[in-house]
Structures are given as C-alpha cells and as structure tokens.
Amino acid sequence: MQAALVDYLIIGIYFVFVLGIGFALKKQVVTSEDFFLSGRSIPSWITGLAFLSANLGAIEVMGMAGNGAEYGIMTAHFYWVGAIPAMLFLSIFMMPFYYGSRIRSVPEYLKLRFNESTRAFNAVSFAIMTVLMSGINMYAMAIVFNLLLNWDMTASILVSAVVVLAYTALGGLTSSIYNEVLQFFLIVLGFLPLTIIGIVNIGGWQGLSAQLPAGFSHLWSHTAGVNNPMGIDWLGIVSGLGFVLSFGYWCTDFLVIQRALAAKDLAAAQRTPLIAAFPKIFFPAITVLPGMIALALVPQLGHNPSDPHMRYDMALPLLLAKYYPSGMLGIGLTAMLASFMSGMAGNITAFNTVFTYDIYRNYFAKNKSDGHYMMVGRLATAGGIFVSIFTAYFVMSAPSIMDYMQTIFSFFNAPLFATFLLGMFWKRATPSGAFVGLVCGTLAALVQFVLTGQGMLHYSSVMAGNFWRASIAWLVCFLVTIAISFVTKPKPLEELTGLVWGTTVESGSAVLVWYKRPTVLAVLILVLTIVCNLIFW
Amino acid sequence: MLDLRFPIGLFFCINSLVLIAVGFFQPQGTRLGDWVLNLNLTWGLVMAVFGAFMLILYYSGKNSQSE
Numbered sequence: 234m235q236a237a238l239v240d241y242l243i244i245g246i247y248f249v250f251v252l253g254i255g256f257a258l259k260k261q262v263v264t265s266e267d268f269f270l271s272g273r274s275i276p277s278w279i280t281g282l283a284f285l286s287a288n289l290g291a292i293e294v295m296g297m298a299g300n301g302a303e304y305g306i307m308t309a310h311f312y313w314v315g316a317i318p319a320m321l322f323l324s325i326f327m328m329p330f331y332y333g334s335r336i337r338s339v340p341e342y343l344k345l346r347f348n349e350s351t352r353a354f355n356a357v358s359f360a361i362m363t364v365l366m367s368g369i370n371m372y373a374m375a376i377v378f379n380l381l382l383n384w385d386m387t388a389s390i391l392v393s394a395v396v397v398l399a400y401t402a403l404g405g406l407t408s409s410i411y412n413e414v415l416q417f418f419l420i421v422l423g424f425l426p427l428t429i430i431g432i433v434n435i436g437g438w439q440g441l442s443a444q445l446p447a448g449f450s451h452l453w454s455h456t457a458g459v460n461n462p463m464g465i466d467w468l469g470i471v472s473g474l475g476f477v478l479s480f481g482y483w484c485t486d487f488l489v490i491q492r493a494l495a496a497k498d499l500a501a502a503q504r505t506p507l508i509a510a511f512p513k514i515f516f517p518a519i520t521v522l523p524g525m526i527a528l529a530l531v532p533q534l535g536h537n538p539s540d541p542h543m544r545y546d547m548a549l550p551l552l553l554a555k556y557y558p559s560g561m562l563g564i565g566l567t568a569m570l571a572s573f574m575s576g577m578a579g580n581i582t583a584f585n586t587v588f589t590y591d592i593y594r595n596y597f598a599k600n601k602s603d604g605h606y607m608m609v610g611r612l613a614t615a616g617g618i619f620v621s622i623f624t625a626y627f628v629m630s631a632p633s634i635m636d637y638m639q640t641i642f643s644f645f646n647a648p649l650f651a652t653f654l655l656g657m658f659w660k661r662a663t664p665s666g667a668f669v670g671l672v673c674g675t676l677a678a679l680v681q682f683v684l685t686g687q688g689m690l691h692y693s694s695v696m697a698g699n700f701w702r703a704s705i706a707w708l709v710c711f712l713v714t715i716a717i718s719f720v721t722k723p724k725p726l727e728e729l730t731g732l733v734w735g736t737t738v739e740s741g742s743a744v745l746v747w748y749k750r751p752t753v754l755a756v757l758i759l760v761l762t763i764v765c766n767l768i769f770w
Numbered sequence: 771m772l773d774l775r776f777p778i779g780l781f782f783c784i785n786s787l788v789l790i791a792v793g794f795f796q797p798q799g800t801r802l803g804d805w806v807l808n809l810n811l812t813w814g815l816v817m818a819v820f821g822a823f824m825l826i827l828y829y830s831g832k833n834s835q836s837e
Contacts, residue, residue, distance in 0.1 A: 239792050243785055250781050257772050279774060411774050418778060422820065426813055433803045556800060560792035560810040564785065564817075 240563030247419075247567045251412050251574070252399055258407050279414055280501065281508025284492040286413035286575050289420055293520055294572040295373050296634035299545035301517075301524025302534050303633060304462040304696070305449030306769050308524070309517040310470055313452070315479030316513055317762045320506040321755040323484045323493075326734075330657055331490055332502040333731050339487040340591040346656045346732045347724075348664035349595075354671055355649060356591035359487060362645045363584040364617055366488075367577045368624030369634055374573040375625065377550045380542050382566070390625055393570070394618050397578050401585075402611045409582040410492060416571035421512075423568025424519040424549075430556050431526035444529040452769045464693025465700055473700025477707040478639060481646030485653050488583040503751040510758045514765060524548040530555065535633075545633045577621065585613035639699035640682070647703035648674025648710035655714050658734045660726065666718030674710025678702050775828035782821030789814030 300308040336342045340359065344352035371390045378389040401409050435441050442450035448461045455461035456470060465473070483489060483506070493505035527548035528534050535545040553565040589610045598605070628637050652671050655662040681702045684690045692698035730736045747753055793811025800809040 239788065243788060246781070246784055246788075250777055254772070254777055257777075411772070411777075414774055415778055415781060418782070418820070422782070422813075422817055426809065430800060430802055430807075430809075434801060558798040558800060558809060559796075560789050561813060564789070564813070 237559040237562075239560050240566060243560075243563030244567050244570065247571065248396060250415065251396065254411050254415070255399060255401075258411065278508060279410065280492050280496045280505045282417045282512075283410040283413040283495075284489055284505050285509035285513060286417040286420075286579075288489060288579070289413075289417060289572050289575055293516070293576075294420065294424070294569060295377070295546050295549055296369075296638065297517075297520035298524035298527065298549040299547070299633045300635045300696075301521035302528040302548040303524075303545045304694075305445060305525060306452055306517075306521065307448075307461065307463045308521045308635075309452060309765070309769065310463075310474055311479070312513060312517055313762050313765050314470060314475040316483060317510050317758060318475065319479040319483035320510045320513070321758060322480060323490075324503045324506040324751050325755055327484050327653070327657060328493060328503045328506070329499065330732060330734075332494060332496070332499045337494070337590050338587050339485060339490055340587060342732070343652070343656070343667070344591075346729070347652075347662075347667040351652070351664065351668045351671060352591060353596075354668065356587050358645050358649075358675065359587050360584055360592065362641055363488065363580040363587075364620045365624050365627065365641055366638065367580040367584070367617065367621035368626075369628050369638060370573040370576040370580075371621055371625035372628040373546065373634060374570065376542075376544075376547070377566075377569055377573075380547065380550055380554075390622055393574055393577065394622060397574050397581060398615055398618050401578050401582055402614045407495075409578045410495060412571075412578065413492075413575050416568075416575040419564075419571045420568045421519065423564045423571075424523070426561065427549075427552055427556060427565065428519050428522050428526075431523060431530075431552060435526055435529055441525060441529055445525060449525065449528075450769070452766060454770055459693050459697070463696055465697040469697060469700045469704070473704045477647045477650060477703040478642055478700065481650035481703070481707070482642055485646060485649045486583075487587060488579050491583050491586060500749075500751075504749070504754070507751060507754045507758065514758065514761050523552050527552050577618075581614055581617045581621070584617040585610045588613040588617070636695040636699065639696060639703075643699050643703040643706060644675060644678045644682070647678065647706040651707045651710035652714060655711065655718075656733070659718075660729060660733050660735065661718055661723050662714060663718040663721040663723045665721040666714040666716075669717045670710045670712075670714030673713040674706045677709035678706035681705060773828055773831065775824045775831070779821045779824030779826075779828055782817045783825065784821075786814045786816075786818035786821055789817065 297308060297311065300311075331339075331342060334342060334345060336345065338356075340352045340356040343355050371393060374393050375386040375389040378384040379386050384392075432438070432441065435444065438450070446462070448455045451461075453467065456465070456467040459466055463470075489506075493502045496502040496505055524545070531543075531551060534543060534548060534551070537543050550569070553562060553569075557565050589606055593609055593613070594601070594606060598609075628634065648671055651674060652667050655670075656667060681690065685692065685698055685702075690698075692701060726736070789810045793808050793814055797808050798810070799806035801807075
C-alpha cells in the first residue's frame with residue numbers, strides 16, 4: 234500500500250495543529266521557568282499523559298513492536314516487571330524529594346544532595362544520552378517514510394527536525410507537553426485497529442501462539458534457564474530489567490521526571506506517574522502484540538540484517554501497509570510521525586533544560602538575565618536537534634532500536650540509579666562516595682561493553698548482555714559508593730533536609746480523599762500488573 | 771492557559787470527517803474474520819465520537835468557569 238493524497242492531507246492537518254499549539258502558547262511563555270518547567274502549573278491528567286507520551290517515541294512504538302517480533306510476549310517484561318513497578322516507586326518514594334526540593338533538573342538534585350562534580354558528571358552524561366536517544370527517533374522516522382512514502386532518508390530527518398525545532402523553541406516545555414498529549418490519543422486511536430484486525434484475522438491469541446516459535450507466547454514459563462527467545466533466566470530479567478534498567482530509567486531520567494515537575498503541587502506530581510501507569514499496563518496490546526502478529530505473517534522478518542526493510546523494527550510499518558487502506562494509512566502514518574516527534578521533543582526539551590541550567594549557567598555564564606537563559610534554551614534546542622541528526626546514523630549498527638537503547642541505558646541510567654538510591658535513602662552517603670561510585674559504575678559498563686565486543690565475554694542475546702551489563706554497573710556503583718562513603722566525610726544533617734528519607738518532606742496526600750491517594754492507586758495498579766503476569770505466564 | 775481539550779477535540783473531528791468522506795465516496799473493504807469492514811467509515815465514526823466528547827468537555831468546562 235502506497236500513501237495517497239488523502240494520507241498526505243491528514244499528515245498536513247497534524248503539522249498545522251502541532252505548530253498551531255506552539256504559536257498559541259508562545260505568548261504565555263514569559264519567564265525561563267515557563268519555558269523549562271511550564272511555570273509548574275499543569276494539571277496532573279495532562280502531566281500524567283505527557284509523562285507516558287514522552288516515552289512513546291520510536292522506542293515504544295516501533296522498538297517494542299520490533300522486540301515483540303524478536304522475543305515474543307517476553308517483551309512485555311519491559312512493562313509488567315520493568316516500567317510499572319518503577320513508576321510506582323517513583324511516585325511513592327522518590328517524587329517527594331524531587332518535587333519537594335524545588336529543583337529544576339535531576340542533576341540539580343545531585344548538586345544539592347552531593348556536590349558539584351556529581352552534578353557535572355550526570356549533566357554531561359545525560360546531555361550525551363538525550364541526543365543519542367533523539368537520534369533514534371529521527372532514524373526510525375526516516376526508514377518508515379522511506380518504506381511507505383518513498384521519501385528520501387535525509388529529507389524525512391530534516392522535515393521532522395524542523396517541525397520539532399519550531400514547536401519546542403516557540404512554546405518550550407508546555408508546547409512539548411501539549412503536543413505529547415495530542416500524540417498520545419493519536420497513537421492509541423491510530424494503532425488500536427491494527428491490533429484488532431490482526432488478532433481477529435489470525436484466529437485470536439490461540440491462533441497467534443500456534444503460528445509462533447516455541448516460547449514466544451509465555452512470559453515466565455521458559456525462564457528457569459536461558460532456553461527462551463530472550464536468552465535470559467528469571468534472575469537476569471528481575472535484576473537487570475526489572476530492578477536496574479527500569480528503575481534507572483523511570484526514577485532518574487530527567488526526560489520523564491521533568492513532566493512531573495511541571496505539575497501544580499506535590500500531590501499532582503505524585504499522581505503523574507500513577508496516571509501514566511494505568512494506560513501503560515495495557516500498552517503491550519498496541520505495541521508488542523502487533524510485532525508478534527507481524528512475525529506470524531512475515532516469518533522471514535529479521536532474518537536478513539542487510540535488508541533495512543526487513544529489520545525487526547519494521548514489524549509495525551509492514552502491518553500498517555498490509556491492513557490499512559488510504560485514509561487510515563494516513564492516520565497510522567501520522568501516529569507514527571507523532572510518536573517520533575514526541576520522543577524527539579521529549580529528549581530535546583530535557584536536553585535544553587539540563588544544558589542551560591546545569592552546564593551553561595553553572596560553568597559559562599552565571600548571573601545573567603532570565604531572558605538570556607531563555608534565549609540560550611532556544612539555541613540549545615536548535616543545537617540538540619542539529620547534533621541528533623548525526624547520531625541518527627549510529628542506530629543503524631544495532632540489531633534493533635530496543636537493543637541500541639538498552640545499551641545506552643546500561644551505561645548511563647543503571648549506575649545513576651544506585652547513586653540515587655543511596656542518596657535518597659542513606660544519610661551517610663557522601664559526596665566523594667557518590668562521585669567515585671558513579672564514575673566507576675559507568676566505567677564498569679564501558680569495560681564490559683568493550684570485552685563483549687572483543688569476544689571475551691559472551692551472552693545468549695544482545696538484550697541479555699544489556700541486562701547483565703546494567704546489573705554489574707549498578708552493583709559496582711552501589712558498592713564503591715558505600716565503601717568510599719565509610720572513609721569520607723558526610724554532609725551535615727541540616728544540609729540534607731528534604732533531600733533524604735527521614736528528613737522533613739511536605740506530604741501531598743494527607744488531605745486527599747482515599748481514591749486519590751497515591752498509595753491506594755499504586756496498590757490497584759500493582760494488582761492489575763500481577764494479573765497480567767499470571768494471564769500470560 | 772490554552773485548554774488542551776479544544777485542539778484535541780477539533781483535531782479528531784476534522785480527521786474523522788476526512789475518514790468518513792473517504793469511506794463514503796471511495797469504500798474499501800478490510801477483512802475482519804468473516805466480515806468485510808469499511809475501516810475508514812467505521813473508525814472515522816469512532817474518532818468523531820471521541821473528538822465530540824473532547825469538545826463537549828471543553829465547552830462544559832468553559833461554561834462552568836464563566837458562571
């Protein structure tokens with residue numbers, strides 16, 4: 234199926250709306266706080282959906298479908314063992330520290346809790362990570378538009394770059410958040426028919442399972458050993474993915490936390506990850522399932538790495554081309570375009586905040602005017618997008634988007650999570666311990682990556698390597714931070730108020746009715762997640 | 771601050787009109803089990819309902835604010 238005029242019309246309507254939202258919000262962005270944190274005034278239903286949608290980039294939409302084709306239903310571990318428990322932990326235990334300390338970025342928390350060096354290390358590594366991640370979205374969009382619209386790869390990348398630049402530079406974080414919510418609904422309504430048509434035509438879950446290789450339709454039952462599609466046992470899944478990678482991403486990645494910091498009060502900030510967690514439980518239906526359906530329909534998918542149109546990541550576009558007529562194809566393509574731009578904008582808005590507040594203002598130009606920092610934020614947006622164009626080409630070297638992304642996370646987020654855990658829950662953790670631990674954890678991941686590349690370490694799949702690398706990086710950071718903390722001087726207790734568990738923190742749930750309390754919502758979400766694990770055991 | 775329900779509602783209403791028009795004037799069948807479905811028309815109607823719902827929420831919120 235090739236796109237027709239009506240499909241271009243739908244894509245055109247979408248561009249008009251995203252740019253229109255940017256222009257409508259431009260006059261409301263007056264201060265740098267408006268630009269970088271939306272003036273901390275956005276209702277929780279919007280920040281909640283934006284929290285979810287900032288992660289709904291190419292990784293989620295194309296990457297999870299690609300992983301569904303590569304590893305089967307085990308991909309749902311990213312949701313039901315990974316994301317959901319981590320989002321609950323963030324809401325209940327970590328958000329009071331993030332929101333209560335009135336920080337503007339995650340590295341800023343590290344400065345308050347530890348020292349300037351720890352903040353600088355995290356700010357620089359986060360800036361590198363966001364442009365690498367943004368490049369994934371550009372690359373994904375380029376191959377989809379190349380396949381379905383015959384657009385030139387470079388032209389696709391440039392069109393998306395210009396549109397994201399326009400609306401994020403105009404309306405800052407608010408514009409990005411508003412477009413992310415629009416994109417959320419578009420992605421759900423754009424891809425839901427694909428799953429319904431695919432699963433009905435293949436004969437339901439039973440029919441699908443019968444057409445897939447053994448182990449593709451079970452979450453846990455083949456994980457006593459490594460003889461399963463992902464090539465990893467239950468311990469690796471629980472520790473590497475469930476604990477380190479997922480908690481590392483959802484609890485420390487400023488890209489998602491920034492959405493919650495834009496909420497109007499602590500209760501709304503705590504509800505943000507919980508509101509996002511409800512739809513997240515059901516997202517495998519429109520991400521993982523289409524990938525599995527695509528594999529059943531096109532069994533040669535992923536078998537020829539040299540053919541870019543037959544990569545696992547192409548599972549979703551191939552289904553779109555198979556099932557959608559012109560009209561719905563336009564909706565599906567726009568949803569895909571929206572997801573790429575959402576992922577890119579999420580990374581770029583996080584990048585411009587960290588760059589401006591944590592790098593530029595701190596090391597290059599202190600005490601400048603508010604307008605000056607807002608202008609630098611806009612320039613950082615342009616610079617971040619420009620660098621992302623080049624990082625888009627790195628993705629081609631990985632077997633799939635998800636493999637590439639988890640490799641990045643194992644370097645940056647995994648050790649950082651150990652730093653945050655100790656920082657938030659152990660008063661004795663010292664600035665020197667945190668800095669040395671973080672550097673050693675990152676180096677441990679790097680050494681392991683190099684050894685794997687040289688053939689000195691071997692894992693049954695790229696993903697298994699990512700999970701174990703993340704676990705080791707986390708453990709090294711955790712142990713080194715503890716060891717160094719015992720022999721160095723901790724910060725005085727009065728400097729840790731509101732930053733560490735056990736010091737005074739404003740409570741956001743005391744005056745709420747029971748069904749709005751974060752703990753009640755969290756328990757409900759946890760029960761639903763356990764049920765999902767049991768159904769697909 | 772711009773009420774997000776308005777652009778979302780309007781966006782889906784406009785796109786639903788495009789889908790319904792395509793489904794009506796250029797009907798194409800998509801197999802769904804034993805049925806053949808006019809997907810553009812069917813999903814255009816679903817999106818119209820969603821878009822209208824968002825617009826109703828927007829206007830009811832606006833009216834209650836002005837009262």
